[in-house]
Amino acid sequence: MNPLHRSRQQQVLVLGGGLMGLAVAHGLARHGWSVHLLRRSRRDAAGFAAAGMLAPHAEGLSGPLLALAQRSLRMIPTWVGAIEEDSGLPCGWLPCGTVAPFTSQAQRQAFPTAALGHPLERAALEAEAPGISPAFTCGLLFPQDSQLDSRRQLMAALERACRRRGVHFAEGVTVERLCQEEDGGGRQRLVGIALRNRDGEKQRLPCGQAVLCCGAWSQQLIPQVSVTPIKGQMFSVQAPRQALRRVLFGPGTYLVPRQDGLVVVGATSEQVGFTPGLTPMGQSRLEQGLRQLLPEAARWPPMERWYGFRPCTRDQQPVLGPGPLAGLVMATGHHRNGVLLAAVTAELTRIALDTDPAGRHNASWAAPFFHSFRWNRFSPAPAQASLRQA
Ligand SMILES: Cc1cc2nc3c(=O)[nH]c(=O)nc-3n(C[C@H](O)[C@H](O)[C@H](O)COP(=O)(O)OP(=O)(O)OC[C@H]3O[C@@H](n4cnc5c(N)ncnc54)[C@H](O)[C@@H]3O)c2cc1C
Known part of the structure; x- marks a missing residue:
């Protein structure tokens, strides 16, 4: 629906103001929606922890998730342009490509996206990733992959773009429950x-349309969709500028070089609930991974250490489109690819909100994605299934 044809400005609440909440709010505000964004805390958002790789090919994605990610990747230049135009701030987009190294030809051939990359033999691999460990004999270059500096630039740019587009922020607000009627x-x-406001007072807001963007905490509001936190620890080192020009996506450890020479080293993947903090074991595993991938990088001075919680569904893929309640749209469960999928998620959310009660919308490309990433695609949880069998 063209916003100019709306009889009056439509209102929507965005629940959660991390990466998805901001991307969705910005996209809707640009299309004439009146957007109120409620968030409990700015700093706990995974968007501030992400390495910001836009790397569906180095990640070896497949099926509908690869198609969704490739669509998002194609949208990135325009999406970033809109955020930078509205905010006046850079997002740190770098079309740098990724290199995935392998220890054998067989490993490379078996990689799910091998056909979409350029094969590199040892000399070419060394040229693309100077100093790479001799253990890696070949690789794949994916020039189509890129990166965004989510932690230092994208999140701040999105926040300012939202404010300038008139998004109303309610900070320190915890959404406690979704109220429903038949x-x-x-x-x-x-x-x-x-909700509970920042002074601890309980309130109830009438609302007919909302988008669920609560990241790893989403299941607290929608118990029928399993979203669990997967903790990721990271650190950064300061390299000489241009020491590394491409993202280096090794087995278990990746290096993401920013334009100013900072290199982000990631990431652990831990099922520890919402246990906060860094751990010696997590950090030393990253340091070991760094040494094994690029030995000389172990001499670069360490800069910062941090962690965040990825929102993970049972199939590690997002939940998008119409939710279990009429009027509720889902934008959650992006696990390790939220930065990559933010652009397409914002667009799909807008289409879902512009869909009429009969399910009609004017974007035929969106329908297969709404189907693949519907909230009720999961079979019963394994524990429940085995209980029933017993
Ligand atoms: C270590 C790490 C590395 C990553 N690297 C990459 C990468 O390289 N590339 C990539 O594409 N992705 C990456 N990701 C994944 C990406 O960061 C996430 O998928 C993405 O940030 C999820 O966005 P979100 O908005 O759903 O959640 P978040 O960004 O976590 O935001 C959720 C927000 O909701 C708020 N909230 C929660 N519950 C409530 C409530 N009840 N009421 C009000 N507010 C609430 C929270 O306070 C928070 O602000 C990484 C993640 C981590 C942790």
């Missing part, structure tokens, strides 16, 4: 949000 046709519909 809509007369046997379906439950969203009618309000129960």
Whole structure:
């Protein structure tokens, strides 16, 4: 629906103001929506922890997730342009490509996206990733992959772009419950949000349309969709500028070189619930990974250490489009690819909100994605299934 044809400005609440909340809010505000964004805390957002790789090919994605990611990747230049235009700030987009190194030809041939990369033999691999460990005999170059500086630039640019586009921010607000009623046709519909404000007071906001963007905490509001936190620890080192020009995506460890020479080293993947903090074991595993991938990088001075929680569903793929309540749209579960998928998620969310009650919208490309990433695609949880069998 063209916003100019709307009889009055439509209102929507965005629940959560991390990467997805900001991307969705910005996209909607640019299309004439009146957007209120509620967030509990700015700093706990995984968007501030992400390495920012836009690397569906080095990640070896496949099936509908690869198609979704490739679509998002194609949208990045325009999406970044809009954020930079609205905010006046850079997002740190670098079309630098990624290099995936392998210890054998067989390993390379078996890589899911091998056909989409340029094969590199040892000399070419060394030229693309100077100083790479001799253990790696060949590689794949994916020039189509890139990166965004999510932690230092993209998040701040998105926040400012949202404010300048008139998004209203309610900070320190915890959404506690989604209020629902039967809509007369046997379906439950969203009618309000129960929340606790920054002073600890409980309130209820009437609301007919909302987008769920609560990241790793999403299941607290929608218990029927399993989203669990996967903790990731990281650190950065300061390299000489241009020491590394491409993202180096090794087995278990990756290096993401920013334009100013900072190199982000990631990342652990831990199932420890919301246990906060860095651990000696996590950090030493990263340091070991760095030494094994690029031995000389172990001499570069360490700069910063941090962690965040990835929102992970049972199939490690996002949940997008219409939710379990009429009026609720889902934008969660992006796990390790949220930065990569933010552009397409913002667009799909806008299309879902512009869909009429009969399910019609004017973007035929979106329908297969709404199907592949629907909230109710999961079979019963294994524990429940085995209980039933027993
Ligand atoms: C270590 C690490 C490295 C990563 N690297 C990459 C990468 O290289 N490339 C890539 O594409 N992706 C990467 N990711 C993944 C990416 O960061 C996430 O997929 C993405 O940030 C998820 O965005 P989100 O908005 O869903 O969640 P978040 O950014 O975590 O935001 C959720 C927000 O919701 C708020 N919230 C939660 N519950 C409530 C509530 N009840 N009421 C109000 N507010 C609430 C939180 O306070 C938070 O601000 C990485 C993640 C981590 C942790």
